[in-house]
Amino acid sequence: MIDQRTMAPQTMTAAAGAADILGHVQSVSGSQATVGLLDSAMSGPNRAGITVGRFLKIQTSKSQLVGVITEVSMQSSPLQNYCAMARVDLMGEIVEAGANSTFRRGVAGYPTIGDTALPLTNKALRIIFDETDTSAVSIGSLQQDSTVDARVDVDEMLNKHFAVLGSTGVGKSTGVAHILSQTMKVRPKLRIFLLDAHNEYHRSFGTHADVMNPANLRLPFWLFNFEEIVDVFFAGRPGLQEETDILAELIPIAKANYNQYRNTTDRPGIKRPEAKNIGYTVDTPVPYRLADLLAIIDDRMGKLENRSSRMIYQRLITRIETVSNDPRYAFMFERANVGGDTMAESISQLFRLQPNGKTMTIMQLAGFPSEVVEPVVSVLTRLAYDFGLWSDGAVPLLFVCEEAHKYASADRTAGFAPTRRALARIAKEGRKHGVYLGLVTQRPAELDPTIISQCGTLFAMRMSNDRDQALLRSAVADHGADLFDFVPSLGTREAIAFGAGVPLPTRLTFPELAAHAIPKSASYATNAGIAGENIEGDFISAVIDRWRKATMSQHGTQDEQPSFAPAAAPSAHADAPSLQPHQPAAAPQASTPIDATRLSLLKKPISAPLDNPLLRR
Numbered sequence: 001m002i003d004q005r006t007m008a009p010q011t012m013t014a015a016a017g018a019a020d021i022l023g024h025v026q027s028v029s030g031s032q033a034t035v036g037l038l039d040s041a042m043s044g045p046n047r048a049g050i051t052v053g054r055f056l057k058i059q060t061s062k063s064q065l066v067g068v069i070t071e072v073s074m075q076s077s078p079l080q081n082y083c084a085m086a087r088v089d090l091m092g093e094i095v096e097a098g099a100n101s102t103f104r105r106g107v108a109g110y111p112t113i114g115d116t117a118l119p120l121t122n123k124a125l126r127i128i129f130d131e132t133d134t135s136a137v138s139i140g141s142l143q144q145d146s147t148v149d150a151r152v153d154v155d156e157m158l159n160k161h162f163a164v165l166g167s168t169g170v171g172k173s174t175g176v177a178h179i180l181s182q183t184m185k186v187r188p189k190l191r192i193f194l195l196d197a198h199n200e201y202h203r204s205f206g207t208h209a210d211v212m213n214p215a216n217l218r219l220p221f222w223l224f225n226f227e228e229i230v231d232v233f234f235a236g237r238p239g240l241q242e243e244t245d246i247l248a249e250l251i252p253i254a255k256a257n258y259n260q261y262r263n264t265t266d267r268p269g270i271k272r273p274e275a276k277n278i279g280y281t282v283d284t285p286v287p288y289r290l291a292d293l294l295a296i297i298d299d300r301m302g303k304l305e306n307r308s309s310r311m312i313y314q315r316l317i318t319r320i321e322t323v324s325n326d327p328r329y330a331f332m333f334e335r336a337n338v339g340g341d342t343m344a345e346s347i348s349q350l351f352r353l354q355p356n357g358k359t360m361t362i363m364q365l366a367g368f369p370s371e372v373v374e375p376v377v378s379v380l381t382r383l384a385y386d387f388g389l390w391s392d393g394a395v396p397l398l399f400v401c402e403e404a405h406k407y408a409s410a411d412r413t414a415g416f417a418p419t420r421r422a423l424a425r426i427a428k429e430g431r432k433h434g435v436y437l438g439l440v441t442q443r444p445a446e447l448d449p450t451i452i453s454q455c456g457t458l459f460a461m462r463m464s465n466d467r468d469q470a471l472l473r474s475a476v477a478d479h480g481a482d483l484f485d486f487v488p489s490l491g492t493r494e495a496i497a498f499g500a501g502v503p504l505p506t507r508l509t510f511p512e513l514a515a516h517a518i519p520k521s522a523s524y525a526t527n528a529g530i531a532g533e534n535i536e537g538d539f540i541s542a543v544i545d546r547w548r549k550a551t552m553s554q555h556g557t558q559d560e561q562p563s564f565a566p567a568a569a570p571s572a573h574a575d576a577p578s579l580q581p582h583q584p585a586a587a588p589q590a591s592t593p594i595d596a597t598r599l600s601l602l603k604k605p606i607s608a609p610l611d612n613p614l615l616r617r
């Protein structure tokens with residue numbers, strides 16, 4: 001009987017260089033091979049490369065197969081000088097075509113028993129990773145050989161969406177900042193919309209990004225669809241059925257009313273077109289005036305005899321007025337009673353349709369009233385998708401969502417369902433309309449699995465939670481899943497990249513970024529600066545003011561508000577509201593500019609300090 005284990009190595013040795021041989025194939029099963037490792041290799045210069053996560057090459061008679069070591073164990077074999085065994089996942093092959101060699105994924109021909117295993121040289125790594133393709137960008141260096149760039153194919157990464165996953169503090173945001181900067185270099189026309197949950201990216205992209213926050217965002221309330229505006233009016237609580245029924249019926253009428261009279265200065269009272277003739281649904285994104293809506297509700301109320309029914313209308317009017325007069329909601333209600341179809345302006349500003357050198361929008365979410373963040377994210381996500389849909393993807397847009405598990409929770413009962421649906425829609429169908437998704441999360445197991453399963457490229461950073469690791473394993477194809485065993489032991493800045501964007505599942509290190517490019521919230525910087533010094537009384541009172549306001553009910557009736565509430569919300573509802581349009585003066589109070597430096601102190605904007613002498617000391 002011919003012993004292949006002894007025959008084949010000898011024939012291969014001449015070509016490969018005996019000193020480099022790591023061992024020989026002992027068994028093959030599916031896309032996995034077991035390699036017997038030679039004594040000489042384990043004690044030679046290549047020893048350091050024989051460990052899990054490293055690539056090696058198996059020389060077959062036709063090509064060079066590239067695989068990654070997923071397991072190494074001590075096992076001696078009396079037949080050869082093997083002292084250990086390595087399990088290798090076969091990932092692709094280097095094909096020689098004349099003078100040029102190219103790498104291709106997948107394995108066309110499998111190894112046979114006795115084929116030689118060799119270290120993957122620097123030259124071979126460059127064949128795999130040094131793509132000259134114009135869509136390939138370097139995002140770091142290979143852990144196996146730091147002289148070789150780890151490249152991703154930007155088009156593949158965008159087309160099939162991507163996600164960056166890892167525990168807190170491992171460098172996700174910094175990695176994302178780097179990936180986005182590199183992407184901008186090769187795709188200068190791509191628009192990027194970044195939901196910045198902690199206001200930390202504003203310095204990372206220099207002049208390429210427009211930073212938006214509640215102080216400069218204008219997102220008219222009528223762009224919110226029905227579920228979103230109900231969520232705003234009811235402060236995140238489920239809307240009361242009898243009140244939402246009224247809104248569902250009367251909002252389309254207010255829209256029709258506005259449309260009918262928008263071009264005339266003469267507004268002859270409130271007309272109420274027959275609902276069936278309106279043509280608008282409650283979700284149609286056309287303008288209407290809040291004053292008209294209130295007047296129509298009031299008009300309906302006036303016709304009711306039953307006192308308890310009147311109370312329902314009255315409560316709804318109060319609710320709408322309280323929210324729309326709240327200065328914190330100025331970004332959506334500032335021109336609520338003025339009218340004007342500003343949708344084109346809003347879309348153009350949000351998605352940088354006229355970029356003027358800035359193709360990116362950083363939407364800082366930390367300054368919004370906490371109860372309104374979810375509907376705002378929902379509107380923005382929906383607008384991003386709908387603009388792509390109705391423009392036939394004319395302007396490719398990458399939509400990046402930090403803390404994605406908060407907006408698209410795996411728990412269907414948690415969070416705001418329309419936000420999850422909007423993100424899921426981009427994940428499932430966005431690529432057809434030029435809308436791509438980038439997700440960042442520290443809790444992948446808490447992220448809706450249908451969304452994460454649509455992400456074709458994953459950057460897995462250090463993660464210690466078992467559930468998160470299990471989810472990762474299920475999210476990637478069989479081959480390469482073993483690499484996830486390294487995930488708990490990765491260092492800061494290190495990631496394992498999988499999927500469509502990378503030629504091979506790759507362990508890589510993001511470069512060390514300059515201090516100004518590292519995402520950091522301004523509060524961190526400020527607090528670091530003042531730590532240990534005397535904290536001024538004004539600062540403390542401003543903090544307490546913001547703290548209290550953040551937990552005050554802004555949405556209930558006036559008498560729910562604490563006695564120290566600022567007199568921002570006039571109690572216009574104490575008497576029956578007038579049929580006259582509301583004066584726009586109430587909402588624009590909110591346009592008091594919010595000082596950007598105050599935003600930096602904590603995550604909610606500070607408005608005027610409380611007039612409380614005790615706090616002023």
Ligand SMILES: Nc1ncnc2c1ncn2[C@@H]1O[C@H](COP(=O)(O)OP(=O)(O)OP(=O)(O)O)[C@@H](O)[C@H]1O
Nearest residue numbers: 167168169170171172173174442493510511512513
């Ligand atoms: N590529 C890098 N270059 C330089 N410093 C880095 C890099 N990556 C991470 N760091 C350091 O690690 C810190 C945490 O990084 P980062 O904020 O990106 O982590 P994160 O995973 O986004 O954390 P969180 O879950 O809290 O958002 C940074 O403030 C920085 O000091």
Ligand SMILES: [Mg+2]
Nearest residue numbers: 169172173174
């Ligand atoms: Mg982060």
